[in-house]
Amino acid sequence: MNAMAVPRRRGARDWIVDSSAFLLAVLFALMGAAEFPEFPTEPVLPVWLRGVDALLTLLACLSLWWRRCWPVQIAVALVLFSAVSGMVSGAMLIALFSLAVHRPPRTSLAVYGLSVGAAFVNSALWSDPHAPFLVLFLLGAALQGAVTGWGLTVHHRRELVESLRDRAVHAETEARLRAEHAQHQVREAMAREIHDVLGHRLSLLSVHAGALEYRPDASAEEVARSAKVIRESAHQALQDLREVIGVLRAPVGELPQPTMADLQQLVEEADEAGARVEFVEGYSGAVPERTGRAAYRIVQEGLTNVRKHAPGADTRVLVRGAPGDGLLVEVRNGPSPGPEPDATGGDGRGQGLAGLAERVSLASGHLEHGPDAGGGWRLSAWLPWPV
Structure with a gap:
């Protein structure tokens, strides 16, 4: 002094x-x-x-x-x-x-x-x-x-x-830094949600727009159906963006989350896009909210990848489990009828699976993915389901 x-x-x-x-x-x-x-x-x-x-x-x-x-x-x-x-x-x-x-x-x-x-x-x-x-x-x-x-x-x-x-x-x-860290984590979660939601919607738009481009001889009914899907998907994508902007304006918040009840609609949308999806349900009881949300994102990412890399392939979605045994979520597709689309150019290939693996890990589950013996692709995840 x-x-x-x-x-x-x-x-x-x-x-x-x-x-x-x-x-x-x-x-x-x-x-x-x-x-x-x-x-x-x-x-x-x-x-x-x-x-x-x-x-x-x-x-x-x-x-x-x-x-x-x-x-x-x-x-x-x-x-x-x-x-x-x-x-x-x-x-x-x-x-x-x-x-x-x-x-x-x-x-x-x-x-x-x-x-x-x-x-x-x-x-x-x-x-x-x-x-x-x-x-x-x-x-x-x-x-x-x-x-x-x-x-x-x-x-x-x-x-x-x-x-x-x-x-x-x-x-x-320290309290302020913890609050800022929590906000940062929320915004990271929101970024993953944006990738999952908008990736799914935009892939639907791409599939139907491509069908209209390469099928000039399509019937008026098929054109109207594809146009309807494009319009609804674009409208839903805009709604998702509005929700994201609304959350970003707030200090802390999160997007409205899907549940297991939304799986059927997700599969129907993919089926309308020409993916020929078979949905097999084999679970009983109320699935916990966190587990159901993770299951929805797994199926959504799997269907999006099928449309990107194996358009037109037969796909099977399996969801089964019980309290105490866990929940098995599997998306399996066969080989693509045509050549795989060109995925070069830094479009973020593999980022969806990396984010999905992180999501499953945070839910205390495990994720497996890779080619199967039939020439297709298999995405499988196990999630805990407490009694």
């Missing part, structure tokens, strides 16, 4: 405290200068020396106004002056207290040791026939020690309050 503190503007409280300290020091000086006939003191000082002592005492009292800026210098000067003058004792005690409050204990105790030596010198110079030397010395040392101890108590209390304040600020900062 710097020996010289930066001066600051005095507030109303500082004016009151400084004025009280000055008046108290002056009162001590007047009491020390008072003479009592029944208790004569020796030796008697000359008038001019007593005048010098009074003037220096007044300057010592006035110096207390700057004790916050120079606590060490003022305390040491007043301690040294107290060795030869008794009238400065009040100002010296106030300086010791202020030093203990504003400086480290090591500095305060060092100055206190100096004040004990000054008390010894003062007791030796100004002996009192009515009080033994040792009593005067011990009384002065005890009074200075009490003032220094009081100042150290205030110093440690202020440090404790500052420490508690810092801990509160630190805790508030």
Whole structure:
């Protein structure tokens, strides 16, 4: 800590405290200068020396106004002056207290040791026939020690309050960082949802638009059906985007989540796109919400990949399980009737399966995928289903 503190503007409280300290020091000086006939003191000082002592005492009292800026210098000067003058004792005690409050204990105790030596010198110079030397010395040392101890108590209390304040600020900062981290996780989850939902919708649009392009001889009924699917998928994609934007505007939130009840509609949409999907259900009981949501995303990603990489292939969706045994979700497709579409060009191939593997892992399940013996592709996942 710097020996010289930066001066600051005095507030109303500082004016009151400084004025009280000055008046108290002056009162001590007047009491020390008072003479009592029944208790004569020796030796008697000359008038001019007593005048010098009074003037220096007044300057010592006035110096207390700057004790916050120079606590060490003022305390040491007043301690040294107290060795030869008794009238400065009040100002010296106030300086010791202020030093203990504003400086480290090591500095305060060092100055206190100096004040004990000054008390010894003062007791030796100004002996009192009515009080033994040792009593005067011990009384002065005890009074200075009490003032220094009081100042150290205030110093440690202020440090404790500052420490508690810092801990509160630190805790508030940690809470804010945790909230931001939670928001970041929510937005990452939303990014996965956007990939799953919009990827599914846009793949439907691509399939039907491609059919209209390469089937100019399609009947009016087929064209109308494809146009209906394109219109509904585009409308639903816009609805999903509106929901995403609405969630992004809020501090924290999440998209409306699908359930197991939406699987049938998902399969029907894929079947209408010409994927020839067979849906096999073999579970009983209410599937937990988290498990059902993960199952829906697995089927959605599997059907999307079939449309991307094996358009027109026969597909089988299997969902079976029971409480305690878990839920098995499988999407298996045969070989594509035609050549696999070109998937080069950095379209994010494989990102859907990576995100799906992370989703299944967070649900405490496991995911398997790869080609099967018949030349097709198999995507299988097991999800826990507690009793």
